[in-house]
Amino acid sequence: MGTHRRLGEYRLLDEIGRGSTAVVHLALDSQGREVAVKELCPQVAGEPEALARLARELAVQARVSSRYVARLLDGRVSADRPYVVMQYVPGCPLNELVRAYGPLDGDRLVRFARRLALAVADVHDAGVLHRDVSPGNVIVLGDRPTLIDFGISHQAGMEQITRRGMVVGTPAYLAPELIEGERATTASDVFSWAAAAAFAATGRPPFGRGSLHGVCFRILRGQADLDGMPEPLLAVVRRALARDPGERPSARWIAGALAQSDDTITVRGRFAAA
Known part of the structure; x- marks a missing residue:
C-alpha cells in the first residue's frame, strides 16, 4: 500500500x-514524472553524522554523468x-533477477x-569512488545495467575512516585490501565489478556464502569460484580479481576489452594496470 504523503x-x-538509516520511495514530482526519493529515517534525521553522509552523497553523485548511473x-x-531525489530506474536488482x-x-x-x-569508469572519471558495486546496487532492464546507491561513496583522495576490522560495503564483493583496512581506490571498485560480473554469469557469489569470516578468508586467499564463466569474460574477470590492486586493469580498459565487433565478442587492446 502506498503512503501518498508529500515530501x-x-x-x-x-x-x-529500506536500509538501516533511510527509506527509498517511488514518488511523483510536480510534473507527474516518476522519481526515486531517498528519505532519512526519523530516528537519524537530526544526527550530524547522518546529515553529513547525506550531504556527501549529494555532492559526489552530482559529479557523475553516465548513461549507466x-x-x-x-x-x-x-x-x-532530509532527502535525496534520483532518477527512477525501472527494472530489477541483479541479485533478484538472477534468483x-x-x-x-x-x-x-x-x-x-x-x-x-x-x-564504473564514468564514476572514476568524475573523481568518485563508488565503494559498493554489488548485485543489490545494479538495476537491470534487458541487458542494460544502471548503478545506484552512492550512500558510502566519496571523492577519490578524501580522508577515509575505514580501519582493520571495519567492513563498509557488501562483504562478499569487497576487495581484499578493504578487508585489511587499506584505503579504497579505483582498483577496489574494479575488484567489486569483477565479483558482480561473476555473480551475473554463474548465479553464485564468487567467494561463496556463509559466515562473514569464511567469505572474507576466501577473498583474502583469492579463492574465487569462476566455474562456468565463459570467455572472453573469464579472462577479464580473472585480471580484475588480482590480489594486488596494482595488477588490476582500469574500468575503462575493461569496457574496451569487452567491446563488440560484428556480433563477435573479442578481447582487444593491451592490458594496462589501473
Whole structure:
C-alpha cells in the first residue's frame, strides 16, 4: 500500500527500498514524472553524522554523468525530513533477477558486463569512488545495467575512516585490501565489478556464502569460484580479481576489452594496470 504523503514537492507513492538509516520511495514530482526519493529515517534525521553522509552523497553523485548511473535530480539536507531525489530506474536488482531467472548468458552477459564497467569508469572519471558495486546496487532492464546507491561513496583522495576490522560495503564483493583496512581506490571498485560480473554469469557469489569470516578468508586467499564463466569474460574477470590492486586493469580498459565487433565478442587492446 502506498503512503501518498508529500515530501517537499514530491508525492510519495510506494516504498521500494529500506536500509538501516533511510527509506527509498517511488514518488511523483510536480510534473507527474516518476522519481526515486531517498528519505532519512526519523530516528537519524537530526544526527550530524547522518546529515553529513547525506550531504556527501549529494555532492559526489552530482559529479557523475553516465548513461549507466542513476542521475541525481534534487536533494534537501536541511529539510525536517532530509532527502535525496534520483532518477527512477525501472527494472530489477541483479541479485533478484538472477534468483528468479538464473544467470545471464551469451552476448547479453558480455553486454551487461561491459556496460557496468562503463558505469564504473564514468564514476572514476568524475573523481568518485563508488565503494559498493554489488548485485543489490545494479538495476537491470534487458541487458542494460544502471548503478545506484552512492550512500558510502566519496571523492577519490578524501580522508577515509575505514580501519582493520571495519567492513563498509557488501562483504562478499569487497576487495581484499578493504578487508585489511587499506584505503579504497579505483582498483577496489574494479575488484567489486569483477565479483558482480561473476555473480551475473554463474548465479553464485564468487567467494561463496556463509559466515562473514569464511567469505572474507576466501577473498583474502583469492579463492574465487569462476566455474562456468565463459570467455572472453573469464579472462577479464580473472585480471580484475588480482590480489594486488596494482595488477588490476582500469574500468575503462575493461569496457574496451569487452567491446563488440560484428556480433563477435573479442578481447582487444593491451592490458594496462589501473
